[in-house]
Amino acid sequence: MDARITKPEFDSAIPSCAGTLSSAEAVRLEATRLRDEAIGRWIRSAARALFRAVAEYPRRRRVYEELSTLSDRELADIGLNRGDITHVFEDEFRARERLAANAPAKARPANAA
Structure with a gap:
């Protein structure tokens, strides 16, 4: 006995509104x-991030390793x-490195102390 449903059997089980979908469907x-589509985008971005890493x-x-070999003075x-x-x-x-001590200072507003 074959448990698969044939196309004619499937079509006969569906109401007579064949060819039209309800708005909910x-x-x-x-x-x-x-x-x-969202899952596909997520998988592509995850694969891209993994490849980049x-x-x-x-x-x-x-x-x-190069930074680890520097002395504390050289790091400072x-x-x-x-x-x-x-x-x-x-x-x-x-983002914080832009505010480093040796970075150029931003112009202060005229009324700042």
Whole structure:
């Protein structure tokens, strides 16, 4: 005995409104399509991020090792301390480096003390 349903059996089980979708069914299909597209975008961005991380690893490791070999005085000259070495590649750290002691000062407003 074959448990599969043939196309004629399937068509006979559906009400006679063959060919037309109800508005609820159309909304469901559109929502499913949008969900599938979003999942596809997420998978592509995750794969891209993974590939980028694997490709950048040797460079990051080399920079980390070079910074680790510097003395505390040399690190201070470039605005770092030994604890900052592990955070060099973080986005928040990059934003903070713009405010380093040896960075050019921004112009102050005229009424600032």
